[in-house]
Amino acid sequence: MDQGHGLLANKDPFIFIFSMKRVIVIGGGFAGSYVARELENKFNVTLIDSKDYFEFTPGILRTIVEPEHIKKIQILHTHYLKKAKVIVGCVKKITSNDVTLEDNKKIHFDYLVICSGSSYNVPFKEKDIIKVTRAEHLRDRYNDLCKAKEILIIGGGLVGVELAAEICTHYNDKKITIIHSKEKLIERNHEKAIKYAERFLKKKGVKIIYGERAIQKKKNFFLTDKGNKLKSDMIFLCTGITPNYDFMESNFSLSLNEKNQIIVNEHLQLIGENNIFVAGDITDRLEEKTAQNAERQAKIVVKNIIALENKNNLVSYHSKKTPIVISLGKYNGILDLGKFVLMGFIPALLKSFIEIKEMRKLKQS
Numbered sequence: 001m002d003q004g005h006g007l008l009a010n011k012d013p014f015i016f017i018f019s020m021k022r023v024i025v026i027g028g029g030f031a032g033s034y035v036a037r038e039l040e041n042k043f044n045v046t047l048i049d050s051k052d053y054f055e056f057t058p059g060i061l062r063t064i065v066e067p068e069h070i071k072k073i074q075i076l077h078t079h080y081l082k083k084a085k086v087i088v089g090c091v092k093k094i095t096s097n098d099v100t101l102e103d104n105k106k107i108h109f110d111y112l113v114i115c116s117g118s119s120y121n122v123p124f125k126e127k128d129i130i131k132v133t134r135a136e137h138l139r140d141r142y143n144d145l146c147k148a149k150e151i152l153i154i155g156g157g158l159v160g161v162e163l164a165a166e167i168c169t170h171y172n173d174k175k176i177t178i179i180h181s182k183e184k185l186i187e188r189n190h191e192k193a194i195k196y197a198e199r200f201l202k203k204k205g206v207k208i209i210y211g212e213r214a215i216q217k218k219k220n221f222f223l224t225d226k227g228n229k230l231k232s233d234m235i236f237l238c239t240g241i242t243p244n245y246d247f248m249e250s251n252f253s254l255s256l257n258e259k260n261q262i263i264v265n266e267h268l269q270l271i272g273e274n275n276i277f278v279a280g281d282i283t284d285r286l287e288e289k290t291a292q293n294a295e296r297q298a299k300i301v302v303k304n305i306i307a308l309e310n311k312n313n314l315v316s317y318h319s320k321k322t323p324i325v326i327s328l329g330k331y332n333g334i335l336d337l338g339k340f341v342l343m344g345f346i347p348a349l350l351k352s353f354i355e356i357k358e359m360r361k362l363k364q365s
């Protein structure tokens with residue numbers, strides 16, 4: 001078993017005391033990369049991620065119409081992490097003091113931070129259905145998209161709406177249909193935001209079918225639960241996220257809720273485990289699963305690990321409604337602040353600005 005490196009050469013007494021301790025972070029998304037960055041100078045940190053780069057997920061959908069955009073939203077973990085060790089691999093099991101990788105290598109930890117995030121649902125197995133989580137996957141389909149005449153988007157949540165907007169603002173010769181099981185698009189948002197998104201898409205010729213589900217694929221059409229046939233050359237599945245929880249099943253299955261999210265206490269600790277913290281989409285916190293909330297949770301985890309080392313009181317995490325920026329193509333968007341909604345060019349600009357700022361922060365670190 002890999003036991004870590006022991007003391008690191010550092011004269012700062014604060015750093016000296018902590019550097020003996022090994023922190024393992026599972027997942028290098030918004031939460032995990034933040035934790036690894038913040039703790040790498042204080043602890044012996046290892047980031048384990050199934051991919052070797054951080055990806056700014058909110059920018060992924062643009063890559064379907066502008067494949068070169070991918071360069072702007074990905075950065076190798078080894079670029080922004082200066083001291084932390086990076087292992088590219090998948091964790092398959094955890095106990096109270098070690099993690100096991102797919103190749104059965106065990107790594108001991110003093111603290112574990114679980115930031116394994118979520119993936120997109122794929123209820124249909126066909127190869128021509130696009131998973132809208134992986135930029136690489138989307139980019140590979142760019143040529144198919146150029147050729148496709150009829151496009152079906154299953155799901156009218158934030159991702160489905162943003163994707164439809166990217167496509168309809170980029171091409172004016174595609175027939176786009178969104179099928180949505182609810183009665184409103186982006187239904188958890190402010191009414192003004194909902195109406196604006198609907199108006200925007202309809203004006204661009206996007207057909208929206210409400211209250212209906214695509215249930216079965218047959219050759220080049222989909223059957224809906226109301227018996228309609230929807231023809232399409234390309235299908236995008238935007239039906240929501242599923243937590244990445246598999247490694248919990250052998251020893252911590254009781255720590256999962258009915259949605260397979262990890263149950264945490266107010267300090268974001270795994271219940272009953274003082275030294276295991278959880279942050280990001282994978283937690284059971286009742287709030288919108290966003291990059292912003294993943295980072296807010298990661299900040300609490302960092303504070304609490306340091307507090308444990310200093311024998312201080314732990315801080316609590318409080319869910320709150322945070323602003324949401326929805327892009328409608330490059331030049332239009334919605335900023336939903338809960339009570340106040342701003343629509344038009346400024347939210348689109350804001351979304352691009354956040355992406356540039358976040359990626360620059362990592363590139364210059």
Ligand SMILES: Cc1cc2nc3c(=O)[nH]c(=O)nc-3n(C[C@H](O)[C@H](O)[C@H](O)COP(=O)(O)OP(=O)(O)OC[C@H]3O[C@@H](n4cnc5c(N)ncnc54)[C@H](O)[C@@H]3O)c2cc1C
Pocket residue numbers: 026027028029030031032048049050051057058059060061089090091092115116117118119132133159244247279280281282289290291292293294325
């Ligand atoms: C298309 C799309 C658009 C979005 N747009 C926005 C937006 O505009 N604004 C916003 O705030 N949020 C947006 N989100 C949501 C946002 O991306 C997530 O909330 C955020 O990525 C969650 O961060 P995370 O760190 O919890 O997990 P993730 O970003 O999901 O990262 C988890 C990481 O863990 C890795 N992993 C998983 N299991 C294992 C394992 N067993 N071993 C090792 N590694 C593992 C994964 O490969 C991944 O790298 C969007 C999401 C999608 C899919």
